Amino acid sequence: MANIKKGDLVQVISGRRADRGKQGKVIEVLVDRNRVVVQGVNFVTKHVRVGQTQRGTKTGGIETHEASIHVSNVALVDPETKKPTRVGFRTETVTKDGVEKTVRVRYAKKSGKDL
Numbered sequence: 001m002a003n004i005k006k007g008d009l010v011q012v013i014s015g016r017r018a019d020r021g022k023q024g025k026v027i028e029v030l031v032d033r034n035r036v037v038v039q040g041v042n043f044v045t046k047h048v049r050v051g052q053t054q055r056g057t058k059t060g061g062i063e064t065h066e067a068s069i070h071v072s073n074v075a076l077v078d079p080e081t082k083k084p085t086r087v088g089f090r091t092e093t094v095t096k097d098g099v100e101k102t103v104r105v106r107y108a109k110k111s112g113k114d115l
Contacts, residue, residue: 035068
């Protein structure tokens with residue numbers, strides 16, 4: 001089970017000075033490269049070739065979008081204190097329709113709340 005998943009609220013703890021301390025939701029997790037894309041963080045400019053759509057409108061130019069950040073540079077935000085925290089895992093037994101099942105649950109180490 002991964003520490004950081006898509007949709008989690010994270011805070012940038014190191015990296016660019018302009019982005020350090022910012023919080024945002026994880027848009028995408030790139031598992032094979034150990035990177036995450038965070039909403040509103042690490043903007044880069046991309047030059048896109050000018051083209052035309054079928055309706056005749058022009059596309060292209062200079063666009064800005066979020067680039068990926070290494071997963072070690074972000075920390076999950078504690079839902080209770082809204083500050084960065086480490087992630088822990090614990091196993092819980094869940095009974096559903098008379099069948100017991102063990103489930104791994106992520107929790108914030110600072111407050112103990114489930115994520």
